Amino acid sequence: MNRLASRLFIGTVVTGAIALPLAMAQKPAPAPAPPPARATDGVLDNASRMVDAGRDTFRNDTFGSEAFWADTIQLHKAIAGEKLGGIGGGVSPKTALAVGLKVDAEKIPAATAAAIKGGKVNLDDPATTLALLKLDAVVGVKGTFDPQGKLTAVGIQCSLCHSTVDDSFAPGIGKRRDGWPNRDLDVGTIISLAPNLAPVEKLLGVNNATLKKVLTSWGPGRFDAEVFFDGKAMRPDGKSASTLIPAAFGLAGVNMATYVGWGSITYWNAMVAVNEMHGVGRFFDARLADKKKYPIAVKAKSYDTKPEADRVTAKLGALHFYQLALPVPTPPAGSVDAQAVTRGGALFNGAAKCASCHVPPLYTEPGNNMHLPAEIGIDAFQANRGPVGRYRTTPLRGMFTKTKGGFYHDGRFATMPDVVEHYDRHFKLRLDAKQKADLAAFVMSL
Numbered sequence: 110m111n112r113l114a115s116r117l118f119i120g121t122v123v124t125g126a127i128a129l130p131l132a133m134a135q136k137p138a139p140a141p142a143p144p145p146a147r148a149t150d151g152v153l154d155n156a157s158r159m160v161d162a163g164r165d166t167f168r169n170d171t172f173g174s175e176a177f178w179a180d181t182i183q184l185h186k187a188i189a190g191e192k193l194g195g196i197g198g199g200v201s202p203k204t205a206l207a208v209g210l211k212v213d214a215e216k217i218p219a220a221t222a223a224a225i226k227g228g229k230v231n232l233d234d235p236a237t238t239l240a241l242l243k244l245d246a247v248v249g250v251k252g253t254f255d256p257q258g259k260l261t262a263v264g265i266q267c268s269l270c271h272s273t274v275d276d277s278f279a280p281g282i283g284k285r286r287d288g289w290p291n292r293d294l295d296v297g298t299i300i301s302l303a304p305n306l307a308p309v310e311k312l313l314g315v316n317n318a319t320l321k322k323v324l325t326s327w328g329p330g331r332f333d334a335e336v337f338f339d340g341k342a343m344r345p346d347g348k349s350a351s352t353l354i355p356a357a358f359g360l361a362g363v364n365m366a367t368y369v370g371w372g373s374i375t376y377w378n379a380m381v382a383v384n385e386m387h388g389v390g391r392f393f394d395a396r397l398a399d400k401k402k403y404p405i406a407v408k409a410k411s412y413d414t415k416p417e418a419d420r421v422t423a424k425l426g427a428l429h430f431y432q433l434a435l436p437v438p439t440p441p442a443g444s445v446d447a448q449a450v451t452r453g454g455a456l457f458n459g460a461a462k463c464a465s466c467h468v469p470p471l472y473t474e475p476g477n478n479m480h481l482p483a484e485i486g487i488d489a490f491q492a493n494r495g496p497v498g499r500y501r502t503t504p505l506r507g508m509f510t511k512t513k514g515g516f517y518h519d520g521r522f523a524t525m526p527d528v529v530e531h532y533d534r535h536f537k538l539r540l541d542a543k544q545k546a547d548l549a550a551f552v553m554s555l
């Protein structure tokens with residue numbers, strides 16, 4: 110028998126074998142339904158467990174950062190105010206919303222929601238803020254209360270900076286949108302409310318007035334992740350050295366994370382949880398043990414933390430996984446001109462050469478996605494604060510969530526047409542006005 114014939118033969122046997130049970134199946138007693146494939150798929154089960162655990166960490170974990178925010182700088186006292194056992198006037202819900210904090214509407218019981226809608230809840234009263242904290246409804250901030258209802262501590266969560274809400278209940282109040290950068294959040298002003306900033310002043314080697322000036326110079330949607338390592342609060346041109354809060358979605362497949370490529374997502378998560386949020390955990394990076402470049406990191410030993418407890422490391426795997434699973438939001442229907450987008454896409458991938466760095470569909474380079482400042486025609490200040498003196502090619506998806514505060518790491522370009530104008534000049538593209546508008550429309554559609 111040749112090979113073909115043998116295959117045909119096997120085929121016939123198999124067909125015959127299948128025919129038999131089919132004939133039997135016509136009898137009344139139905140075979141028990143096979144268990145769904147999902148239940149026996151260890152990978153899918155693991156994936157869904159990782160997503161659940163990662164979401165819980167992203168939304169709810171403070172990593173023990175109460176040690177800094179409450180025990181050290183005593184922010185909880187400023188939130189509660191003197192009448193409720195704290196210090197000063199307290200923070201009303203109106204003030205909290207004004208500094209960009211968001212409220213998770215799904216945590217508000219129906220009766221309370223109705224009372225808010227009916228104007229029966231005093232949004233000028235810090236007691237209402239405490240009630241919201243008790244409901245665990247303030248996105249990114251966790252309050253701890255004693256049995257008498259006194260606020261005894263606050264800690265912060267990843268969602269503080271990397272989540273917003275959909276405003277479906279009221280401005281600043283709605284369903285959570287994990288991964289969206291909170292460009293309303295005025296982190297500097299919030300920190301500056303804390304009654305005891307002396308330890309931070311000591312660490313940075315500045316007085317209270319200078320520290321407050323620095324903190325209030327950040328503005329909404331911004332934070333300075335490097336100042337606690339290099340102590341550089343201002344750029345040489347006198348502007349704030351802070352950067353914009355980036356999106357935490359759209360990073361699957363992206364190699365280097367952060368504007369200056371500190372490392373992978375999980376590298377940065379450990380760094381942030383321990384050294385930015387001031388959680389309790391182990392972190393190690395010998396690159397920061399550089400007295401000249403990172404004097405504050407050396408002073409604080411933040412390059413090699415060895416706390417007794419480690420409330421971070423065990424959570425990194427699932428936290429990483431969750432961020433990779435965050436969907437990239439698409440622009441609202443009708444917000445993009447489809448024809449302009451098509452024309453702009455052709456330019457992006459062709460004559461304007463954008464896709465040579467922003468490689469679709471990642472919109473950053475597969476590989477080492479880092480560039481010298483001169484390549485993109487900007488100054489080296491922020492790049493030089495990072496480990497390799499370069500800027501990371503920003504992955505561009507979900508741009509419509511990042512319009513507040515401008516574009517590039519420090520928001521130096523107020524609008525997308527300004528970004529396009531910059532590239533047109535720098536790369537001598539000689540695009541006409543219509544082409545520039547089309548290119549901007551394409552990027553905003555991603």
Ligand code: HEC
Binds near residue numbers: 355
């Ligand atoms: C106080 C605000 C704040 C908090 C809290 C915060 N981040 Fe960030 N995050 C930032 C800023 C600002 C950057 C940009 C830093 C840079 O590039 O220098 C950033 C960068 C990132 C990036 C890199 C994004 C990119 O485009 O590569 C990821 C991922 C990230 N954060 C995840 C997290 C996670 C997870 C947590 C909790 C463990 C967290 N962040 C907590 C402000 C914050």
Ligand code: HEC
Binds near residue numbers: 487
């Ligand atoms: C040589 C590589 C390179 C090329 C070519 C390039 N970019 Fe970029 N792009 C970068 C880098 C690096 C950054 C990060 C700059 C920063 O944050 O300071 C960036 C940032 C951006 C941003 C800001 C994103 C944000 O979230 O703030 C936009 C928008 C953008 N590029 C669009 C384009 C367009 C449009 C083109 C084509 C005209 C283009 N880029 C060509 C490397 C490149």
